[in-house]
Amino acid sequence: MAKRSAKPLKPRDFQGLKYVERLLPLLDQLHDVGCQRDRSGNRSLHYDQYCMLVLLFLFNPVLRSLRSLQQASTLNNVQRKLGCARASLGSLSEAVEVFEPERLRGIIESLAAEVKPVRDVRGGHLAHALTAVDGSVVKTLKTIAEAAFMNDKNGGSHSGWRLHTHFAIDRHVPTRIEVSAAANSGHNDEKNRLRAALQSDHCYVLDRWYAQFTLWNDIVAAGSSYVCRIRDNSNLNAVIEERPVSATAAAADVLRDFIVDLGAAKKPDERPAHRVRVILVKTTPHTKRGGRKGGTAGPPSDGVLRIATNLLDVPAEVIADIYRHRWTIELFFRFFKHVLGCRHLLSTHPKGIEIQAYCAIIACLLISLWTGRKPTLRSYEMICLYFAGWASLEELLDHISKLKSEET
Template sequence: MTPLINELAHDAYRLPFQDRFHDLDMTLVAVDGTLIKALPKMLWALWMDEDRRAAKMHLEFDILKGIPLEARVTDANTSEIAQLESLLSPGKLYCLDAGYRKYHFLNTILQQSSSFIVRLHNNASYELIQERALSETDRKAGIEFDRVVWLGSTSTHNKLSRPVRIIQLRYHDERTPSGLPRTTRPSSKKTCRTPSVRKTLLIVTDRMDLPAELIMLMYRYRWQIELFFRWFKCVLGCKHLLAHSENGVTLQVYCALIASLLIRLWTGRKPTKRTFEMICLYFQGWATLEELIEHIEQLKSKEQKQP
């Protein structure tokens, strides 16, 4: 089914993101994994113990098109880095969370003629080579510094074959209204925690040519893959397995991805819950083809009106 997914993905066009991404010379992709709970009798779905089993879907997602590109199903204990390493291809800008920050793996991405944007822990070690000047746009975006460094401690410098760039962003936790104090709450250890509103985000990339605030904007759009996981589980209902074998779960996952791509190609936008419900009503005989087409046309007209 992978060739079919690749063919459908090729036919999709970019979503109306900011114009600044149009000249990007690589495919901006997010990669992550999500767990699908399995039954205890599914012995292949190794996870925590015999009673808690799960499968894992490893997904490669085109951020600018809003579509899945590649997926694999394994047991929950399979390494996400190992799976991505087997799927690496040239010409991609991989946008990854902190779980993929292994330095030798980042070097493997470079060897495949691709690039990366990865989140680091705030206590990451590095040796400063150059302090890059920040533009006014960078400062307004909350960027505190932009540096060229050798990443890692002295003993791990050789894990990356070239210097990289780290960027630190200051941001505020949007879950707390600005100007209002946080209320403390007791933790499980009967202590009180008062998290700071002000937080920092540390990003590493090998792309030296892109503005710092654009790098941060790309990482912000990594969240699109998390939204797709919610659509996959909560709307398509793929957290409810129709088969118990690994091949059966894989078939269900691929069918769901193909359905998502077909809806995306038909509507010209990311699938929504209402569109999925309308398609289901049509197949059940509760809606006519004319009503379904009218719904699709309304979506397209709303898309065209957006700035």
């Protein structure tokens, strides 16, 4: 059966662009980025306009490819609202090699400063900003040859990119994404990427991959703290101090709380240079069922979470709750790939992927600012319906007001 051609886009498919217009003053500072190469002065697609088109792609399910985005740029309504002219497919493809992704970080910081905490996980016991850190791979097939000859044992392609992400747990928004090759090794190892991006006054919430003593030392040296799960087979025999488990902690499934001496005595340079506290928390046992399709590739668990931290004075139940909220970054990855449509990349160029990732962060921040709550599928769908003209502004505002009333 012949493949049906896509229906041409119409101006009415792009109603409700006034929300995106809010970004125009912030994006103005990007207008001249990349113009140094334009000696003839005939550049028609500027950085701010490209970002607005990417945001239009993220907020409108009608757009599914770079070609559809190019078609959208020909519509009068899009040109008028976004302040851009018709963009050729070549201009959209070439743009990512000229523009600078890191210039979007200042805009992200400006918007993130406006987002209020959704909830206080810390309970007033910790001043550091809770930041979950993890990486996720977005796969893409760059060539037919890679699809045919570079598959893993499960039939998946090795062609992909890893997104090294920092996620603000209290505000439920991402604050930083860096793009690297998919291989989690060498300079692109998630531990090394975190080490290079450490900031002060953050509490980094980490999974087992980050259980590296030298990384913990670097976090503490940067003036921050960590809450990190360690492996089930960790040697915890050198107990320095056993701490009593309060009734409140026991009710939160805390089994044990103690200070321990970690690391081999023969490698003093690789041992923690600070006191390490370990908290054992009861959880659901998990058995690995294999990495093939239909199985579970994650490591097994004996039903006990072993959480290491340098926070010696924070109640054990708060530490346990902080680690439980590490899962919010996994929910964001799902939202990022499946809801915002970032499983499909507009570009396979590293800069293009990073720009799309940063624009996705901006999209999440806008949803949080509009609704006053964490980005959800329902809110995203309602905004998309408004953009497509199926929902009125009053209906969108009514949806937002219901969310805020549920919060109170």
